[in-house]
Amino acid sequence: MRRLEVPDFSTQELMIIAAAREICDGEVVFVGMRLPITAFGVARLTHAPNAVGLFECGLARDLPATETLYTMSDPANQQGALWASGLVPVMGQLQGGRVDAGFIGGAEIDRYGNINSSYIGDHEAPKVKLPGSGGAADIAAMAGRLIAIMNHDKRRLVDRVGYVTSPGFLAGGDARRRAGLDGGPSAVITDRAILRPHGDRHELHLASVHPGHDVAEVVANTGWPLQRLTDAGETPAPTAAEVAALREVDRDGFWR
Amino acid sequence: MRRLEVPDFSTQELMIIAAAREICDGEVVFVGMRLPITAFGVARLTHAPNAVGLFECGLARDLPATETLYTMSDPANQQGALWASGLVPVMGQLQGGRVDAGFIGGAEIDRYGNINSSYIGDHEAPKVKLPGSGGAADIAAMAGRLIAIMNHDKRRLVDRVGYVTSPGFLAGGDARRRAGLDGGPSAVITDRAILRPHGDRHELHLASVHPGHDVAEVVANTGWPLQRLTDAGETPAPTAAEVAALREVDRDGFWR
Amino acid sequence: MDKLVGLAAAVATHVGDGDSVVLGACLEANIPFAASYEIIRQGRRGLNIIAPISDASTDMMIGAGCVGQVTGAWVGSVSGGLGHNYRRAVEQGEPQPITIRDHSNFSLGMALMAGAYGMPYAPLRSLLGSDILKSNPAFKLTENPLSDAAEPVVLVPPLRPDVAVLAVQRADRFGNAHLWGNSGVTQEAALAAARVIVMADELVETEVIRSDPSRVLFPGYRVAAVCHVPGGVHPSPMVGRWRRDNAFFNDYHQQSRTAAGFAAWLDEWVLGPEDHPAYDAKLGAQREALRIKGQALAAPANYAAT
């Protein structure tokens, strides 16, 4: 795993802590797997002790699992859950407007935050068949706001995705509203930076650059002419409390 | 309770046994409360050992309850049930075409088997406000066939009901089909007789007269010119096995 | 967050005049009568009572003048028959006129389900041919756009109640709750309502609820208040806890035949006792006779992860 110059945390740990900061106290969040579920644990231990995580397999959970999860349906995610139910009752909370935020990943994201996790190339004769939406299309469409997690390179941050699995701001401007959707992306957390939509066009702008990276590098690795927010600076380094919380959640050092 | 000339069973017991005969083995039946649930117990003990009863409160049950029920949600109907769920999953079986038959009562029924349990008089200024549909409208609309239980007098068996809570054959003929419904009433069991729909008009005809009653009396107590099926005769008296089964189900002698 | 409060405080805080309130989501079982009584005591007015089948609860509240609208499928006394206060309100406008939004049980369940899951409406094959489509203007008769042949479909608008009061066997003080036996529309009501009041027969440690998350019908974070009211469902039954008080229902049904009889009944059982403990004390030995003393325990289920 690549190490930053600052020796106390890995890039992935910084991404986790940046993701944790996106969760507010008391919120109901679709946290999904891998990085976001760890971020959720950090948020609970730091600034968001009353946040609740939802999982599309049918679970609601507040306490972190007792061991590293490989899937959201692992027994360690079920034991001690707040609610073990079905997909429809839990994802129905999204459609009912009862979910504050959601995290998803994907293969590609574009300048308006649209995400593709289905097809590279023509969907009738694709070059690459990706696994598909899972719950991502639902979370992107119906969560109060969306946080996307991506690796930052030009093949992944593209001008326009060829297939919109999970809608962002579509063609930008009021296109999302016209399609009948509220919400939309609020942050894209990459291994180099954080992007956020800006202004009426909702185009993703550079919000901050992670320690050890610079603006030129981020721009060079983005597939559209990336603009900067006026207050764009460096992503704040993790605090001691955040790192301590992460080490508590990530017992096995999976993300170090 | 009025006794028939034949001393071995009451009118209500005969109605219960007649109702039990309407249930076929292996069927899934909305049995409701009072008389039909007892009939269901008799059917299980005689010719339909694999019938299953559904209750709109969210229950499926095969074994009779261990004590007399006052409501379908009484603890005695829950303990030992096959399935304790919600209203939607259970009534959804009706809409899915998975229910063979249903029993309902009501305040009024008409010559085409439409039942009113809502309003006597104009529904905007009714003379009598009845309790309403409960699940009756659903059972009448969506069960494979409907068995109605009524007391037989002219105020109850009327030419046309003023308000259709639970649809029968509506205006007769193919009116029910045109309204988008399959199924329909297959029997009306009263304290004097059994009526069944006949021919293309689906008008209720006299199918059999209970022992101790006669055709003229039944016709005189029916609110439309009641016609007879060509094979109309006497309702077969309960067999010894049927009476024994009923006495087993009706431990407290509630129906004697 | 500790949500444990007294029933009077929960009603005062969360049930306002004119609110739509689910009372009796489990059909004949687990009706939160103690909450109905408290709402009457506090003199709430103009409520829209939502319940598929309320047994006598809705009838009482109508007679006490709390109700402006009934959104339901059936109002009366399940073992008795007609609801006398319901009749007086609709037929004579006494104590005041009420509006009825007729439903069938299934259409009401589907309406709450649509509210729970944010559906724009629920499409229904039921109610076709029924005059419920005429007496309740909320329904819309359409054709199925996915079908080539003519296929009528009834659209049921979602119900999103202001409050749902839900009685459960046990809950913790954070709103996590276990309910078993039939659940009627409990899950849908809890997920559709803006505010949920849980009325727990037993208050337990949070570990008890967490030991069995599949017995949780709605997540605790949706709950606004938890009230510990043992026997609060009386006279309705609750499996494993309370038998139905059939005699009490029959007595209510007889006394409520006249407005004066109902007023006397209301004075004796609702306005007289200042709260549920006083009502409970008045029931005395009758209440203890209804307590379920047997044990028929669910087979153990193991949730271990390792």
Next chain:
Amino acid sequence: MDKLVGLAAAVATHVGDGDSVVLGACLEANIPFAASYEIIRQGRRGLNIIAPISDASTDMMIGAGCVGQVTGAWVGSVSGGLGHNYRRAVEQGEPQPITIRDHSNFSLGMALMAGAYGMPYAPLRSLLGSDILKSNPAFKLTENPLSDAAEPVVLVPPLRPDVAVLAVQRADRFGNAHLWGNSGVTQEAALAAARVIVMADELVETEVIRSDPSRVLFPGYRVAAVCHVPGGVHPSPMVGRWRRDNAFFNDYHQQSRTAAGFAAWLDEWVLGPEDHPAYDAKLGAQREALRIKGQALAAPANYAAT
């Protein structure tokens, strides 16, 4: 009616060529892999596999040539990533082309719910703006007829599968079953399918199931066959019984990178062992290491009526 049969007989009787089959209704848990393997052994062809997220099961069946269509939201290996057989089938038509009916998890759940409850369709606010509406022609974009303002609604046609294979912790021989932990779309699939095969990790007396009817997700009369297959969900997890075999999934993911690697894997793990007991024996100590030995029992629930 006694419905207990061997898994091979259940598959032979109830799963036919061209059938639509739900395999993996619980998302990553309780995937009935033993049934997937048996379907492969019996050489079924042209199946329409329905599952929101199948983990590796659908990928295997595609590689084995059993699949003509996938109706799902996600095919791959949850801990590994891309589904290599899925890719080969779609990108190169190897071993044969397949049709994809794209869904999101929620649209698939709603489609099965519509099938379960006989709804003419499910109206959805999700999928708006998504190209899933373009690549799956089954969806229809409409306007909400109950809304005055323009409000787009996606109509999802119901799914009524021919067969659903559902893994549960325990069942009796009559089809009555208990499942706990997350349930995914198990209830909807069971109620929507024409035929249900229950794959029970433990076979119990009917009294065990009747002791807790609220833990029953679908009534036993809807079940066509009960198969007693301890550990039949391997390599997927089942709370209280089996941990996930992460190494096995990873090994599958690596080996299936090439068609030849997949063929070797298939020979070793599916075509080689003649049935589940043989597969189980081959796993040997690895399987026992996955067995959950701890106890974390659900708090008792009393169903007594008196």
